[in-house]
Amino acid sequence: MYRFLLTPRWWGINVFVLLAIPFCVFMGSWQLSRFDARVDDHRNLSEQTASARTEPPRPLAALLPVDKRTSGMPATATGRYGKQLLVPDRELDGKQGYYVLTLLRTGSGKALPVVRGWLPGTADAAKAPAPPAGEVTVTGALQASESPGGNGVGTRGGLPSGQTGAISAASLVNLVPYDVYDAWVTLDKADAGMKAVPAKAPEGSGLDLKAFQNLGYTGEWFVFAGFVVFMWFRLVRRELEAARDAALGLVPDDAEGSGEPLEGRTAGV
Numbered sequence: 001m002y003r004f005l006l007t008p009r010w011w012g013i014n015v016f017v018l019l020a021i022p023f024c025v026f027m028g029s030w031q032l033s034r035f036d037a038r039v040d041d042h043r044n045l046s047e048q049t050a051s052a053r054t055e056p057p058r059p060l061a062a063l064l065p066v067d068k069r070t071s072g073m074p075a076t077a078t079g080r081y082g083k084q085l086l087v088p089d090r091e092l093d094g095k096q097g098y099y100v101l102t103l104l105r106t107g108s109g110k111a112l113p114v115v116r117g118w119l120p121g122t123a124d125a126a127k128a129p130a131p132p133a134g135e136v137t138v139t140g141a142l143q144a145s146e147s148p149g150g151n152g153v154g155t156r157g158g159l160p161s162g163q164t165g166a167i168s169a170a171s172l173v174n175l176v177p178y179d180v181y182d183a184w185v186t187l188d189k190a191d192a193g194m195k196a197v198p199a200k201a202p203e204g205s206g207l208d209l210k211a212f213q214n215l216g217y218t219g220e221w222f223v224f225a226g227f228v229v230f231m232w233f234r235l236v237r238r239e240l241e242a243a244r245d246a247a248l249g250l251v252p253d254d255a256e257g258s259g260e261p262l263e264g265r266t267a268g269v
Contacts, residue, residue: 004239013235020228028221031214038211041068057139060112066144066183072199075142075185079106081131083176086163087115088123092195098123099197101167101184102131103176104138111176113167113184114138117194125162129193140185141199145169 004010057074064070087099097120103111119127145168164171169182190196 004243005236010239013232017228017232021225024221024225024228028218028225031218031221035211035214035218038214042211060106060142060181060183060185061108063142064181064183066142070142071144072141074139074188076137076139077104077106077112077185078135078137079104079112080135081105081114081133082111082178084125084128084131084162085172085175086123086125086128087165087167088159088163089165090118090197092118092197095120097121099167100128100191100194101164103172103178103180104136105178110179110181112138112181113172114140115167115184115186115197117187117190118197119194123163129191132191138185138187140187143167143184143186143199145182145184 005014055074057076060075060077063073063075082103082105084100084102087101090097090099097118099118100116102114102116104114105111116129116131121127146166147168148166159165164175167184169180172180186197186199188196
């Protein structure tokens with residue numbers, strides 16, 4: 001009764017099933033490993049953030065380039081404040097407002113973007129406090145350059161003069177006449193009249209939407225594997241039923257009127 005499994009058509013079906021099942025299991029396991037990795041990153045980041053609060057600030061140069069390990073760590077830099085910009089459409093405590101971003105010109109010749117604080121409402125240069133004069137030493141949480149559309153960063157273009165949509169060297173290099181570090185800091189204590197901006201977790205290091213997408217894809221791949229097995233057994237069952245019916249002479253009326261030989265009808269089921 002099972003000799004039909006050795007026909008060329010069923011050889012193709014069997015090979016497909018034998019390849020599809022391990023492929024689905026592999027892809028499901030890979031997606032699950034991605035979710036586990038994001039969970040570990042989230043746990044490590046939480047531990048790192050907690051320990052960073054008790055660590056003394058380190059010189060900026062010792063923490064560059066910014067990565068998942070150094071992001072959020074307290075950094076210190078000395079220099080003189082230069083050009084000031086506003087970063088609109090930034091939310092804090094459920095309210096819309098803007099960052100006050102000032103470039104700190106250091107002794108290295110490069111400028112460090114410093115978020116001195118946050119103000120509510122529409123970006124207005126007249127309301128932004130002027131930076132302190134003279135040489136200053138700033139201390140704040142080190143952050144990686146932003147990318148438009150990521151981690152709450154807006155993508156709105158055509159901003160007025162004196163504003164920038166993202167805090168990144170690529171964006172600021174066209175707005176200031178000096179080199180800019182590929183990093184920025186947010187002050188631990190905001191300057192007078194503003195609220196301090198809390199440090200953000202680096203992209204792809206927490207239980208964000210992408211992490212739960214990995215978990216969902218895991219379930220989908222295992223469901224696909226089960227569906228392949230289910231369909232194979234269903235096709236086998238239909239083939240057996242058709243063969244038994246043909247052996248008993250139970251042939252559908254439309255097949256009898258077609259003039260097709262019995263063997264051909266059975267093989268084509």
